[in-house]
Amino acid sequence: MSRPELQAPPELYYGDTEAKKYTNNTRVQTIQADMTYRALELLNLPEDQPAFLLDIGCGSGLSGEILDEEGYHWVGVDVAPSMLEVALEREVEGDLFLQDIGQGFGFRPGSFDGAISISVIQWLLNAETSHPTSSPPHRLTRFFTTLHSALRNPSRAVLQFYPTSDDQIQLITSIAQKAGFGGGVVIDYPNSKKARKVFLCLFVGSGGAQQVPKGLEGEEEIESGRAKFEARRERSGKKRDKKRKSIKDKDWILKKKELYRKRGKESVPNDSKYTGRKRRTVF
């Protein structure tokens, strides 16, 4: 089946039935939850302060629920009314907006401590009408410029999305950079077909001092464990170090013998071509 964003615009694709199906699907739920946790990890918010976040394309509130659990205050926007209705039924805590992100946000500058978006911005890549404001670059530009101004300085935005090609990643990152964002793309599990996830990790301010975090590697994450951040990978990296060299090599033996001779110790064996050589296996 072709990808949903190629079939219909989001507000039509996620009608009443599709919205219910999507929200009740446990597989979708776990994937969304994992990606939300990972996005929060990449967002790297200071731990002791409760933050005010923007959830772009909040849908039925699958990601919002996790933001609630983690104690964040948030605002969600989505273009599909049916999805928002489901979110209302599920009684999420955040404020919800019916809004087309391609038309830009109306938030005052510096409103949010961060923004996350799970599986959304690929929807911006399709033109729905021939009107100039409907072209993907125009919509992306509008989205990124208004998002940039709505975020505090310094802060981060982490946007997970499903690109179909590298050209799309290129287009999105170049427009984000023009809008003033720093940062780049983080790819988790780049070699896995199923688990591969693309996160656009954008920074506002602080003069590019922030480093783009590394993506997770390996084939796929272990069933139960969540994607852990960096520390685990570094440890496994050290194990693969080259073989340790033995300390007691020929030089060491010669040095010791020299030392003993200097101290006047008797019966120090003479040096020969056999000194410090490995014994044959059979003798």
Next chain:
Amino acid sequence: MVRLITHNLLACHAKGCTTNNFPLQFKDVSIELREAEFNPEFLKGFMPRIEWKALVDAARQLGDTTLPSEMPEMVDDEFLKNLHHALLEVHVEEGAMVCPNCNHVYPVSNGIPNMLLAEHEIA
């Protein structure tokens, strides 16, 4: 679920509407009060971002007159409680928000404001 915390951040984003587009005016609203968890740390962190006059005006329009006209310099517990109530517990359920500059109407239904623009209004 438009709470005043988000209302206080919201400006009109229609094409060409760049000045005097904040705050949006409430019209024919019905409100609902819902308790929320009191978090003084969050409120203190959020205070510098509040446009105080807009918040007080909006709160008074919705019938909450507990907030002082000037943001106080000393923050005490009672003030924080009032602020918490105004920001996070007053929900606008039905009605509309109108831009003071271009008169664009953003209808609110079921607690969800409709921020969609027509094609000719997109910047």
